Amino acid sequence: MRIALLADIHSNLEALQACLAHARRESVERYVFLGDLLGYGADPVACLDLVAELVEQGAPAVLGNHDAACLEGDLQDMGHHARDAIYWTRKRLGPRERDFLAGLPLAVAEEDRLYVHASADRPEAWTYITGAKDAAAAFAATSARVVFIGHVHSSLVYFSTPGGTPRAFQPVAGVPIPLSDYRRWLIIVGSVGQPRDGNPAACYAVHDSVSGTFTHFRVPYDAHAAARKIRAAGLPERLAWRLTVGQ
Numbered sequence: 305m306r307i308a309l310l311a312d313i314h315s316n317l318e319a320l321q322a323c324l325a326h327a328r329r330e331s332v333e334r335y336v337f338l339g340d341l342l343g344y345g346a347d348p349v350a351c352l353d354l355v356a357e358l359v360e361q362g363a364p365a366v367l368g369n370h371d372a373a374c375l376e377g378d379l380q381d382m383g384h385h386a387r388d389a390i391y392w393t394r395k396r397l398g399p400r401e402r403d404f405l406a407g408l409p410l411a412v413a414e415e416d417r418l419y420v421h422a423s424a425d426r427p428e429a430w431t432y433i434t435g436a437k438d439a440a441a442a443f444a445a446t447s448a449r450v451v452f453i454g455h456v457h458s459s460l461v462y463f464s465t466p467g468g469t470p471r472a473f474q475p476v477a478g479v480p481i482p483l484s485d486y487r488r489w490l491i492i493v494g495s496v497g498q499p500r501d502g503n504p505a506a507c508y509a510v511h512d513s514v515s516g517t518f519t520h521f522r523v524p525y526d527a528h529a530a531a532r533k534i535r536a537a538g539l540p541e542r543l544a545w546r547l548t549v550g551q
Contacts, residue, residue: 305512339371340421385540462491528548
């Protein structure tokens, strides 16, 4: 089965539509959403509608920290631009959208895979995987052979052998990576709606469970149109700028 993995959409409708269209061309049979559907962007309801439709068809989706923040909380741990976007988004969510978010789990296990927004080690803590120590803690918290996560906004692959320290490498877009059965894998798939690696093209990934491969994709989209919507909504200018430069 070919599974599309989409993380950190952040209310960016143009990026989400571009990735879904690309996934269809890649003959994807299943979709998985790795959290942070909302925040930063100007199309929260439209993005939730697209995701909810696929969830109704059987796509797993997990809760992200921005999704949780859109439901409640004082947001003291967030930067002021993120807080402004969350407060703006809260005003646009109705009971249907809130019920959908409230029903999302923190993690979903499927065969030898785990889907989670942040670390498998206490997902509710929203820990960023920033090095081998964080990756080791995530591996230790689950028996899954392959863990797919978002949260970091830049793609990276960690692998580990029994008793070994996790090691990392940067995937090359469009090049399949064989996921050896003799190793465990932690895959940060990158961000659909707000990449932060200097490349504004949207990110998503495809896992082929039959061939045992993972492929990272970059998908160009109209980032300037998404940025114009952010400005028109009165959201912080920095959030618009980030889309056009990939930062």
